[in-house]
Amino acid sequence: MALAGVRVIELAGLAPAPFCGMILADFGARVIRIDRTKLSMTVDTQARGKQSVALNLKNPKGVAVLKRLCVQSDVVLEPYRKGVMEKMGLGPEDLLKENPCLIYARLTGYGQSGSYAKAAGHDINYLAMSGLLSMLGRSSEKPYAPLNLVADFAGGGLMCAFGIVLALLERSRSGQGQIIDASMVEGAAYVGSFMWKSRSLGLWNRPRGENLLDSGAPFYDTYRTSDGKYMAVGAIEPQFYQQFIQGLGLYDADLPAQMSVSDWPQLRQTFTRVFASKTQEEWSRVFDGTDACVTPVLSLDEVLSHPHNQARGSFFKDSQGEISPQPAPVLSRSPAEPCHSRDPFIGEHTRSVLKEYGFEQAQIEQLLSAGIVECKEAKARL
Numbered sequence: 001m002a003l004a005g006v007r008v009i010e011l012a013g014l015a016p017a018p019f020c021g022m023i024l025a026d027f028g029a030r031v032i033r034i035d036r037t038k039l040s041m042t043v044d045t046q047a048r049g050k051q052s053v054a055l056n057l058k059n060p061k062g063v064a065v066l067k068r069l070c071v072q073s074d075v076v077l078e079p080y081r082k083g084v085m086e087k088m089g090l091g092p093e094d095l096l097k098e099n100p101c102l103i104y105a106r107l108t109g110y111g112q113s114g115s116y117a118k119a120a121g122h123d124i125n126y127l128a129m130s131g132l133l134s135m136l137g138r139s140s141e142k143p144y145a146p147l148n149l150v151a152d153f154a155g156g157g158l159m160c161a162f163g164i165v166l167a168l169l170e171r172s173r174s175g176q177g178q179i180i181d182a183s184m185v186e187g188a189a190y191v192g193s194f195m196w197k198s199r200s201l202g203l204w205n206r207p208r209g210e211n212l213l214d215s216g217a218p219f220y221d222t223y224r225t226s227d228g229k230y231m232a233v234g235a236i237e238p239q240f241y242q243q244f245i246q247g248l249g250l251y252d253a254d255l256p257a258q259m260s261v262s263d264w265p266q267l268r269q270t271f272t273r274v275f276a277s278k279t280q281e282e283w284s285r286v287f288d289g290t291d292a293c294v295t296p297v298l299s300l301d302e303v304l305s306h307p308h309n310q311a312r313g314s315f316f317k318d319s320q321g322e323i324s325p326q327p328a329p330v331l332s333r334s335p336a337e338p339c340h341s342r343d344p345f346i347g348e349h350t351r352s353v354l355k356e357y358g359f360e361q362a363q364i365e366q367l368l369s370a371g372i373v374e375c376k377e378a379k380a381r382l
């Protein structure tokens, strides 16, 4: 796999950093997550392929253990508020002094500088600060955050993984590590570059929810079917729009022009009425195999059995029966190989990881009995 041999220390976080760690693990990195002690359950739902070491960082000896793990690794991924790592003596200067090859990734909401750098926040705040939230939502309604996808995952976890891969690539030439300041506000805004760069085309001149691509246009929207499901329509270009109209059984001559904005409400009403006359399956049969750009809106449970997804193996069931998307993109020679077994218990790999990083058995036992580290090895099945 592409990242085989790369050792990552991931400090346990909420959502973006765990996703970043999972991407790295899917593509072959060895990801060791540092969990708190005295926890029975993790909030990391993106733990696939990771190992877990439980370590008390409120104890200086715990901090010393972490330092030893970090300086022997390729990447440190930290999701804390600005200043937390420095307070423990684990800031980038401290660690890079001991290991100049280290890649030190800091994944935060607002970045390491600026007046918001130390403020708490979540996806919706970062999205708001990126400018993008102001554009998201239906006409005449308030701005609406599309789950926590844009800032946490696209602009945060994914962008940070990209930064880490870039830094690894650069390190293969320079031999040097570096610090990655991954701000979710900036990551989200960067993902949204198209919104800024396409303003000159007039794509966003109208109020929120009344433009071509923000559900303003009736040919770029979703419609309810007779069985209470939905179809997604993205018939923008005239040649595809023609096929869409034809599929609905409508005639162009009976309808207002596609780009006549003042007629969009009338067109939307017509499309709504027609879509309500058949089930999702019936509409899928009508549009499958055409270029009308119409697809069923599938639920998370339905994606696995859709013939297209099935043919590509786009989703898989792990050993726990949980459905997950396959890692993307697909690399021809060194594709990702997502781990199919269960997520680690908190502290499951404490002993083995410490041993591997050069701790003596007696030291490990001391750390365990002092409660500085915890180990919950899985019981062997008889």
Ligand SMILES: C[C@H](CCC[C@H](C)C(=O)SCCNC(=O)CCNC(=O)[C@H](O)C(C)(C)COP(=O)(O)OP(=O)(O)OC[C@H]1O[C@@H](n2cnc3c(N)ncnc32)[C@H](O)[C@@H]1OP(=O)(O)O)[C@H]1CC[C@H]2[C@@H]3[C@H](O)C[C@@H]4C[C@H](O)CC[C@]4(C)[C@H]3C[C@H](O)[C@]12C
Pocket: 013, 014, 015, 016, 034, 035, 036, 037, 041, 042, 043, 044, 055, 056, 057, 058, 079, 080, 081, 084, 087, 107, 108, 109, 119, 120, 121, 122, 123, 124, 148, 152
């Ligand atoms: C799924 C839910 C998550 C939602 C995601 C949400 C929408 C997001 O947007 S996530 C993005 C959040 N922002 C960032 O990550 C930006 C960068 N980080 C920060 O700004 C901050 O870290 C912070 C604001 C996120 C949190 O601030 P906080 O003050 O808490 O922490 P920091 O200042 O960063 O300092 C960290 C301190 O921790 C100490 N530490 C760290 N490691 C250790 C250690 N090993 N040992 C000891 N101490 C340690 C460190 O030293 C710092 O200490 P100091 O402060 O003294 O310096 C989920 C959200 C809630 C979940 C549910 C909930 O948890 C209850 C259940 C739990 C159960 O187990 C599972 C089910 C739950 C219902 C659970 C379900 C989901 O997971 C959630 C809903």
